[in-house]
Amino acid sequence: MQLEEQALGFPCQGEWLTAILSPVSAPARRGVLIVVGGPQYRAGSHRQFTLLARALAAQGIPAMRFDYRGMGDSSGAARDFEEVDADLRAAVDQFMAACPGLQEVVLWGLCDAASAAMFYARQDKRVCGMVLLNPWARSAEGFAKATLKHYYRDRLLQPELWKKIFSGRFDFGAAARSFAGLLGAAYARRPAAAAKGQDGGAVDTAGTGGHATVAAAGMTAVALPSSAQTAGTAPGAPGLHQRMLEGLQGFSGKVLFIFSGADLTAQEFLDMVKASRQWQGLLAAPRVTRHTLAPADHTFSRREWRDQVAGWTSDWVRSW
Template identity: 30%
Template structure:
């Protein structure tokens, strides 16, 4: 396995990419979420790329326009379809043995892949897709879904320490009332974003796996807006958004390798 940095064109802009080379014919294209650079949060994506490449699969990461070392204007995840397509073309150019490319994205990177109908890739691994239209909701913070709040309050009711804290006045009652009102609401209305993601994914012909970290609010909100019967859903119990605990990182890596080998 070897790692090298390179640049590639997206329209008139030059984007930065990193290729972890291996001999395999199925490669992994990592699409970053939020405004993360291609190293990912705390270098986690670089470490993941090294492990996947060591298992025999080439891995390509990149900074979309306006992020990290890439030129251009940042159009956000909604405007990144051309960036993903350009990265895919560069990946295939620099790893010409590839016959298949599986794309992996977490959070709004997963949303971007869905909105773009896979952007020309052969398979998708979508982790904790972002479904909340914050501009439409008038908030900059995604609230937890009512079902998740109900589960949290039920857990507290079975915890003697939490009950004693309530009885001793250690709980903000106004905040508790607000939380209970939210918990008693029905299922949230599906956002336009979630509907657009579903439409985009419906046009994708390749295999799809959807990974959900059970302790992640983004995953909980996605699950509340998505058909529970979808056989493509796979859940990692106890995991946070970034699968930061070693067992959860191992679970994510195993899922990616399974999808690359299928």
């Protein structure tokens, strides 16, 4: 029997966070904490996190989803994904307190929530695993290369493009400017810090305020607000890619990666992996499991995609 969900409130550095617990009837030693990415709240886009938590609870896995400080119904100032370690620790504390018998927690995160999970997991021995979907590894160079490689190739194969061209409705000038801008970003000379593996701090500047998803030629590209676009760019600070790498290297638990086949954010992360022996070694480790849902967009917006993600998650959490 599935129990009714519970609304919870708990403190975090002087602020008050809001969460929803999806409990289970029998005691469980492992649960899933759903980390909410981008400027959104605990329900998720198209109620994804609500439905995921309920699906996990139906399989005997307790789940909790919560709002960061400054998001949803939580108090405080809004912050980006690189500044939520305290929120995650407070949420793990509350999750374990609300579920007697819970001994360990799996962090589940999509996009920049996956990146936030990588930063945090090694700091908390109660975290035994991570489910990371389409991790955010945005840099101006990486996004430009991913777009050139994946978007334009697919775009040329679309009948709609050629219909626009032959009907005279295609804007060659705008297309040329966009292509030239991407070429410039993809192959611009990088600063010395980037050449030493500290790139990844500067991110695509096209996004403005909102976790917007833009469909393009069967692919989806995600833009974060300006606060996240400049994260990790302090002089001398490790770039985003390096911080993610160090976080995953320092975490000894199990990891499940889930990638969308029709998402530029996922492709950019995978291109980063292909360019790095260290990343390739990490993803090839026995503790890492990997799934790809070829037709899915960034947020797995169709029911069949969402259900597949929930199935992979529950099967993996119960497999060890």
